[in-house]
Amino acid sequence: MNQNTKQIINLTKKLIRFESTHDNFRTRKKIIEFVYQEFAECDVYVREIIYKNVPSLIITLQKTKNPKLFLNGHLDVVPAEKNDFCPGIIGHKLCGRGSGDMKTACAVMIEIMKYFSKVKEKPNIGLILTTDEEVGGENGIGYLLKKAGYSSNCAIIPDGGTGLDTVVMAEKxxxxxxxxxxxxxxxxxxxxxxxxxxxxxxxxxxxxxxxxxxxxxxxxxxxxxxxxxxxxxxxxxxxxxxxxxxxxxxxxxxxxxxxxxxxxxxxxxxxxxxxxFYFEQDMKNKYIQDYKKTAEKEMGKKIKFIRETGASDARFFCEKNIPVILTKIDSGNIHGQDEWVDISQIEKFYNILKKFIISL
Ligand SMILES: [Zn+2]
CATH class of the missing domain: 3.30.70.360 (Alpha-Beta Plaits)
Known part of the structure; x- marks a missing residue:
């Protein structure tokens, strides 16, 4: 395991310790402020927005509401037993509420933003983290895209599909x-x-x-x-x-x-x-095809386009005709006991994101 992956796991563990459930506004605010602090030393634009008791964080590398790419994730989780908020590693699995859905993926995206904040020519990208996906997303990403003027040419949401070798083309x-x-x-x-x-x-x-x-x-x-x-x-x-x-x-x-x-x-x-909103998109889109190629190279296998019964925040991007790369780090028992994420996939996802962003 490389240093970078270790750092992502450490950050994920910290995120899991926040009991950021729907009825816990103060903790959802605290987790957003915690991530805000993560960028204290970085040359980025950060904004915290609270709309109808939903704190969200927007980080961009350039001063814009409309970057080329928005990475998007949610830091809220569904309720769980107290000890589910104590992360643990068993073999290749990192366990705890939110490990699979989707604090590990958020940690990867935070580290990606930090990485690109330090390069010479910064890409025009941003990261949006919200705290209401589990209760519909209307006041988080819904508000930001529909009322607050945020948009992008394309989005990546690692919150759907069955693994890094899948990208979702439709959700009910x-x-x-x-x-x-x-x-x-x-x-x-x-x-x-x-x-x-x-x-x-x-x-x-x-x-x-x-x-x-x-x-x-x-x-x-x-x-x-x-x-x-x-x-x-x-x-x-x-x-x-x-x-x-x-x-x-x-x-x-x-x-x-x-x-x-x-x-x-x-x-x-x-x-x-x-x-x-029902979510369906044209998978021939250039961004999706470029991502597919990048991911296939990194994974050494074919990426499948799949349909999913569940819903996610992707539909808000779809409503605005923004193509979404909806994928997921391999994980299991989402919303159940012993939720886990496969830590061997973290580095792969990090590399895919990095290469895709460079190719933008
Ligand atoms: Zn989720």
Whole structure:
């Protein structure tokens, strides 16, 4: 392991120790300030922006909001047990919450920025780090790209795909909805006097499910998950209210309207909580092709273009027609216990980034 990789691992370990979850604003602010300090000695432009309780950091090598390339990552993580925030190394794996998603990749990008801040002719690149990807990204990268005037010709987000040998060409759209049903309460011994809201809601659910049936692992179709349901207060009472939260993933952007119409036919009692843009891009794009060539040379194998069911901040770039190189350092158990990243891939990713940036 070279000195550079050791430094990246050390930085990653420090980042993992921050419990930068959604409900922990102060820690998310602290991790952004920590990275700010990392650049204290560097000749770069750094800005911290807090929008709706979401701290973000923008580092550029030239004084611009529109560099050629933006590297982009998020420093927030999903909740975990206390000891998941204590990083550890087992064999070739660095473990801990955020190791795979995506503090190691952020550490690589921070070191890349430091490296290029010291070269004679600085490339026109930047790094954006946000802290709300896990809750939709709207006030982090969403705000910066849509309202704050930031953009670039191309972006790299190491937060998608299955490894460094993959680049994502499409991600499903998101629609999160809340559906509710009202009834009439009565004593549990006299259900004939009431109108059971839970029963009504269950019927609605199965009607929706008929429209969005279960799919198999590799089927590119709409999917439905009932993530949360509640209703009723006591076993001997007919409930007068019930609600459920549905996570619908869309196979393409047209499906959004179609699915909405289908649900409207079933019930009026629903609201859309989150709309996430469907992401698909033209992989013949010059930046993506150049990256592919660079990565293939470094990896010594073919890069595959894949489609992914999950969503990421890439969709905000896609909405602005900015090509995104969405890839990932090999990792596993993302969002689960014993999350890990393959440290043997760190150097490869660093080298790919370095060579790609030089070729820009
Ligand atoms: Zn992520």
């Amino acid at each position: 759209g998101i629609m999160h909805i809340r559906v509710w049903a009202r009834g009439i309460s009565a004593h549990g011994s006299r259900p004939f006097l009431g109108d059971n809201a839970v029963e009504k809601l269950m019927k609605i659910y199965f009607q929706i499910k008929k429209e969005i049936p279960d799919i198999k692992k590799n089927q590119w179709k709409n999917s439905l998950n009932i993530g949360k349901i509640s209703g009723g207060g006591a076993i001997n009472k007919v409930p007068d209210y019930a609600e459920m939260f549905l996570d619908i993933r869309l196979a393409n952007e047209k499906e959004r309207k179609i699915v909405l119409q289908k649900i409207k036919k079933i019930t009026d009692n629903f609201e859309v909580l989150v709309n996430g």
